[in-house]
Amino acid sequence: MHIPDGFIDAPVAAGAAVVAAIGVGVCLRGARRTLDDRTAPLAGLVAVFVFAAQMINFPVGAGTSGHLVGAALAVILVGPYAGVLALTVVLAVQALIFADGGLTALGLNVLNLALIAGLVAWFVFRGVVRVAGTGKPGIVAGAWLAGLLSVGGAALGFVAEFALGGTAPVSLAAVGGAMVSVHVVIGAIEGVITALVVWSVATVRPDLVVGLRAPAVASSERQAVAA
Amino acid sequence: MKQSTTRAVAAVVIVGMVASVVLAGLVSFYASPQPDGLEAVAQDQGFADRARDSAATDSALAGYEVSGVSDERLSLGLAGVVGVGVTTLLGFGLFLVLTAGRARTPDPQA
Numbered sequence: 485m486h487i488p489d490g491f492i493d494a495p496v497a498a499g500a501a502v503v504a505a506i507g508v509g510v511c512l513r514g515a516r517r518t519l520d521d522r523t524a525p526l527a528g529l530v531a532v533f534v535f536a537a538q539m540i541n542f543p544v545g546a547g548t549s550g551h552l553v554g555a556a557l558a559v560i561l562v563g564p565y566a567g568v569l570a571l572t573v574v575l576a577v578q579a580l581i582f583a584d585g586g587l588t589a590l591g592l593n594v595l596n597l598a599l600i601a602g603l604v605a606w607f608v609f610r611g612v613v614r615v616a617g618t619g620k621p622g623i624v625a626g627a628w629l630a631g632l633l634s635v636g637g638a639a640l641g642f643v644a645e646f647a648l649g650g651t652a653p654v655s656l657a658a659v660g661g662a663m664v665s666v667h668v669v670i671g672a673i674e675g676v677i678t679a680l681v682v683w684s685v686a687t688v689r690p691d692l693v694v695g696l697r698a699p700a701v702a703s704s705e706r707q708a709v710a711a
Numbered sequence: 712m713k714q715s716t717t718r719a720v721a722a723v724v725i726v727g728m729v730a731s732v733v734l735a736g737l738v739s740f741y742a743s744p745q746p747d748g749l750e751a752v753a754q755d756q757g758f759a760d761r762a763r764d765s766a767a768t769d770s771a772l773a774g775y776e777v778s779g780v781s782d783e784r785l786s787l788g789l790a791g792v793v794g795v796g797v798t799t800l801l802g803f804g805l806f807l808v809l810t811a812g813r814a815r816t817p818d819p820q821a
Binding site for chain 2: 485486487488489490491512515516519520521522524525526527528529530531532533535536537539540541542543544546547548549550551566569570573574576577578579580581582583584585586587588589639642650651652654655658659662663666667670685688689691692
């Protein structure tokens with residue numbers, strides 16, 4: 485869902501870049517505060533894995549493909565701050581070195597695919613495990629729904645940006661409807677991959693999944709473990 | 712406990728890095744060449760022609776192809792492995808810098 489240069493006009497792209505920069509700044513501060521010596525390497529790994537996974541487009545029918553966004557996976561595994569930063573690194577590498585996603589559109593892509601997708605995924609996953617518990621049903625349902633809705637959120641982000649600054653005189657309703665319908669399918673698959681990976685890691689080392697930590701006790705637990 | 716956690720993190724990182732190199736370097740060749748969701752919508756709704764080449768189009772790795780390498784599989788695989796390498800440097804580098812100086816002392820407020 486990487487936006488190329490030219491789809492969205494310069495003022496909206498610039499506005500998105502400002503919002504994205506503020507969001508990334510907040511995440512830098514948050515990550516500095518919350519990362520420790522075991523989450524930092526995992527956050528680096530998440531960036532690498534998401535870059536690799538995004539190269540694998542899978543067919544979704546009607547001559548269309550999709551690929552993992554990875555924002556849900558990232559925020560569930562390493563937390564919202566580090567997860568958003570990992571996605572931002574991936575998007576910057578893709579735009580600068582591979583010309584995948586525009587350069588003037590980089591702010592739009594960071595806003596949609598890192599910030600919006602990451603925040604939606606984090607709150608959905610935390611909400612589901614709070615209600616359904618941190619057993620297998622809660623983790624799988626939460627990760628699947630987080631994957632689905634993160635892609636939906638990013639697609640709606642594009643629709644909003646297109647409404648504000650789309651460069652083509654085409655029907656917004658048609659663009660919105662088409663974006664949502666294709667990304668529901670892609671999001672459902674994103675959810676399956678997210679659930680598989682999160683469940684695999686949670687089965688081996690649940691303590692390494694930041695999304696499963698209770699925020700209030702996380703740090704005292706960590707110290708107890710370290711002691 | 713500390714030791715086993717460090718070892719577990721190292722194990723996850725090694726498994727994840729190997730998986731990433733295999734995905735980017737080998738599996739990527741079998742990825743679907745169809746347009747992705749946004750590209751397909753842009754084509755169907757008639758605004759695909761608004762896309763302009765970014766300033767990075769002259770990059771030696773633009774489009775996940777290594778310029779000068781004609782073998783498609785090799786070109787894509789090499790580009791993927793280079794991308795994994797660059798992302799490794801930037802990703803691990805960023806998070807190591809962010810935790811520098813306080814790596815083994817988690818903030819009690821965190």
